[in-house]
Amino acid sequence: MKKLLLLALLAAIMAGGYFFMREEPAKEENSPTGTTAEVERGSIVERVDSDGKVVSNLDVEIKCKASGEVVSLPYDVSQKVKKGALIAELDPVDEKRSVRQAKAALESARAKLTSAKEELLLEEANLSSERGRANSAIIAASAKEEDSRAKAKRIEELLASKLASREEYDTARTTAVTAEADLKEARLSLDEIEAKERALEVTRQSIRIAETEVEIKKIALEVAEQRLADTKVVSPLDGIVTTREVQVGQIISSPISNVGGGTTLMTISDLSRLFVLASVDEADIGKITLDQPTIITVDAYPSKKFDGRVVQISPKGVNVSNVVTFEVKIEVTSEDKNLLLPEMTAAIEITISSSDNTLLIPDGAIYRKKGENFVFVVDASGGNTERKIEVG
Template structure:
């Protein structure tokens, strides 16, 4: 603190001397306070006469001095200036701050005057602290205000451009608000109504064969691949024929031996007959006994039996030879039909078993089909099967050819239904009769529309134009430019067109869309502006 009791430090006392005085021993505080200002305790320090408030010149250095308390005020004001304007030069204390010696009324009030003068910039070339701070705040606010205005103008321009881009043409478009512009009409006209039953199915070949070999052994050759077309009777697979050749040779030998035994039996028979003839003549002449005759007859009978046995053995041997020859021929597997190989199951070098083996049914070699004759096996729901008949026309579509429709006819309806995903369906076979049927491949998923009925020359209206109002079937038509509800009697429908039996004429314009549930015109103009 600057003040201690009623005394004060002299104006010109140095800071160090004042600090020394503050650090004086506490034993004599009363003596220090009892001294008047400017007493002999100043110890020879140079004193400025009371009331001498002249400013120091340049040679004396520093700002002008005032009363003793002015030094303290300048110290505090200096700290304030260094905190805010340390880059500026040190200002001079204004003249009105020098008002003579520090009195009782010039303590805090004098300090406040010095601070106010410094803040207002008196005696400073660049103005006071308060004015400079105000100028800085004012300039920053003006710049921010300008930026805000510029940003608002840019945003407004962007919003106007977007509105014009999206809605300008609609806003400037001519208003076609006639009575018929709010709804869509279609004429009622006569035509053919085709009633169909929809189903899904799979393309399958009409004839498909799994080929096996009657002979067994190692596959020597199988030069064909899947997709190759074969002719009926063409050799496809060749097996190792050595085993079958040996069997043929053995059967041939057995046949030859059987033929030799037959010839020998026949010779024995002829001899027995001749012997019996001579024995009979001798017996009649009484040359030989009855026993000799009986022996001759027994010998003939045995010779005849031997011939029959030899003939049977020959037949059996010939049959074995024929079978061996067939098995030898079966080592060459031939195509049973004219068609295309769909799937191969074996390759060259693989050993297969024959279908004649009791241990298995034989090894399948390949499957083939006649792709010139195709079927579609369709699954028809039990609800619609009652309308399906053999010979009905069918329209077939596949995903591979979305822009094409293939024609066909119902060829077979299986009598037994089956459950498919908790739904009972009946299999219906449809023969493909289209000339471009080669575009269809087995296994393709097909959509089928079976034409169950064709109603020709009937009056038709769009199905969506037929409504139910107050328990009546009505169609809204245009009369004098306004929608009018007309009660009608309908017939069959295919979901797109509906047969009109009574109530409409061929010249009536039927309202298809643009009306609400009560048959009133919708506000098309507002809907176009906000949602289109």
Template structure:
């Protein structure tokens, strides 16, 4: 039993010596340290803001002619080019105005023909001293008034014709329809006869050029300068940066 006891003590001493030797070897191994040369670099400070993407160029489409909207073959998102039909306005009243203006011009021209003949006759009779100077001047004044009536009637006819043509609204620029505040059956007002500037029929935008309008937090505004590059992300393309 005692021997067995001494053997235990000896074995314990040997184990302790081995452990101390192992610790000594580990302590002697050098530690590995990664180093790098010192460089001067810029610190990137980012400022985030939420906003809306909007087109740079937009066109509000209005009509010089007012009336009832009969056709609108375009919708929001439609791509249009110059000459495409956008809106067709009811032309019944406009056509009646055109026909009335044409009749007024014909009547004024007929009156001018009569006044021309009367003035020529008055000139002849005045030269022969058959009529007085006052009668001669009256014939000349009637001729001048008839001429003015023809000019006025022709102008009114031109305006009526323009309004009749402008009841068919066509695209003047290429782009995409981004808003359509009116629909078929809406009665619109003329852009020239209304104090408000008339009814906006459509808004067309050139989506090839857009801009970002955002509100920057006051804590970040000091880090924002004119000319700095910006990165934009949109919900429609979450994996892309613009």
């Protein structure tokens, strides 16, 4: 691109309108040579040129959590895919079998839990009945023991008064001792019932274990169902299939169980937004700011220019063979951006600054003398007048 320089001239230059055009680049000398050119007004733009490549908004490598044989691949390269669409399926026969086994194991665990609960209820009911009978027996034995003891004491008093025989006393005494023994036996029965109640804690603990087993089997079923669901792969985004790495009938590995990262099925790209990644030299990176306009061209459409804007500037440079560049991300904003494809090589022109209605002269019209810039202005009489100028 031919560089144009801003010429700030005095009113006299505008009046003259012509100056010498040099055939060689400006250098220190005292006399002009060359042809004349007219001062013009126009636009001047400062740009930074760079090269880059077109990239998509997002590229997602699709892998399957499960391992097995691919039985379905509904989409091929370049086809559009909607988010949630089925894009791959593995043979689910093993996973279906695992689900059935997990369901059977869960039903078995639930049956054992139900049986243990019913057994506990039955034991608690029997124990309650036994406790009732034991309490009744203690009450009856206690009354009988008290009555027998009182009767034996009265007969003992009558025996001392010679009003009862020795045989009657012995009989009453035997009856009292027997009643006392019956009371102790009734109380022992109650102690046995309390021991049985403590034994019920073992049954209750078995129920808690059975409940835990049911939860374990539920989790195992959920895992089996998830593995079955994992045999179907759905698209995580709207996009286009840009690569497909496998075919129907191929055996693939899971990234979860394979240390190598598993098999990539395909790549889906989001092309709703397109970007260009440009490498800008470190000498120019200080001029780049966000939202600066850009012009993008590609070899596929050499006569077409695409608009863009700077959306990201890398804070860290890349050093290759002692040449440092910074990555600048540019979003393509043209309506026909869909003509661009990922990985296309692009030429970038980033607009740094611009000025309209500016005095313009070719670079060859300027010469330097003692560190300052000069031009020769052609006056009305055809003579040449040397004028000092400032360029920018």
